[in-house]
Amino acid sequence: MRLCFPGESCGLYRTLKFCRSPIDRVTVNFGQGVSITAIQLAMALASLGNEGVLMKPLLVKEIINQQGQIVKQFKPEAVRQVVSPATAHKMLAIMQTVTESGGTGTEAAPAGYSVAGKTGTAQKLIGGRYSHSKFNALFIGLVPAEKPVLAIVVLIDEPKGAIYGGVVAAPVFREIAARTMRFLGYYPKIEPVVNPLLATKIVECNLEVGKADTEPVNGPLTVMPDFQGQTIRQVLKSLHRSGLRCHIEGSGVAVSQQPEPGVPITPESICLIRFKPES
Structure with missing residues (x-):
């Protein structure tokens, strides 16, 4: 064969x-x-x-x-x-x-x-x-x-x-x-080790960050996330871990996307995200 x-x-x-x-x-x-x-x-x-x-x-x-x-x-x-x-x-x-x-x-x-x-x-x-x-x-x-x-x-x-x-x-x-x-969306069966001395700082940082600094998607996506305002690096980091394929247009921060946020998707879906420089 x-x-x-x-x-x-x-x-x-x-x-x-x-x-x-x-x-x-x-x-x-x-x-x-x-x-x-x-x-x-x-x-x-x-x-x-x-x-x-x-x-x-x-x-x-x-x-x-x-x-x-x-x-x-x-x-x-x-x-x-x-x-x-x-x-x-x-x-x-x-x-x-x-x-x-x-x-x-x-x-x-x-x-x-x-x-x-x-x-x-x-x-x-x-x-x-x-x-x-x-x-x-x-x-x-x-x-x-x-x-x-x-x-x-x-x-x-x-x-x-x-x-x-x-x-x-x-x-x-x-x-x-x-x-x-x-x-592909299959993640290791191990528990993350967190230094207890840093746990408070991590929580504080998570409360302070804005939408553009959200953590990457941690598994296969079922609905389209809202990438509005995120940089190309932040978007690609999320998509890399989720398995979703994407076409990128422009540079700067995300201003529009297809499919729209909240639309049901599968790991085989393809999205289009357009970026424009921040004013």
Whole structure:
């Protein structure tokens, strides 16, 4: 299964039926003698988080015109059931131990999120032989482990110094997962630590600030906020955490917006906010 885009590699994967020699049947079990692309790896990974159902990959979700209207949408398409839901759940449970204490991918789990993942360190094929000095370091994972919403593949080509996926690729995965989950409106399950000595000052400051200094929206939006009088930075800070997409026109402070404040919206909604310099 591929995206069918120009220049895309098809990979090389042989089933046991086509592994003729005994050595091929041994090496294929630990990843040599086969080659798959990152998108193919992501597809296989995502199927475990999707009750064992393999999905056709999509590069484009929708096409939107200059007016913000959706011209065409591309819907998810199931390919087939590759493993049973029970097997998929068992694999997720096993892969979650990789990111827990004692696992090889402890650096991959962002604070407040669970991750089901797998590290990988692969020798590169150079001149028909597997190199002993050039590697691919990988970490693949699903987050959150209990009910995945993201499948992420991180591949570092020929890392310098450390070569292991759990050391090189896992920290990159952690940063991508943490920021993307927040962008999608899924926030870490941790309690914020507040210094009691500063609590009074924080309350006092919150009472004094005006509308333009309101805190950013802390989760998916259900109604359109009122951004009147806010700066571009304040608006973008709120929208970044809420997942709402927005077109910005002008500079200064917000003077108008579409949709209007209070209008019901979804995380897929697109808004237009116009700014003008303060007089």
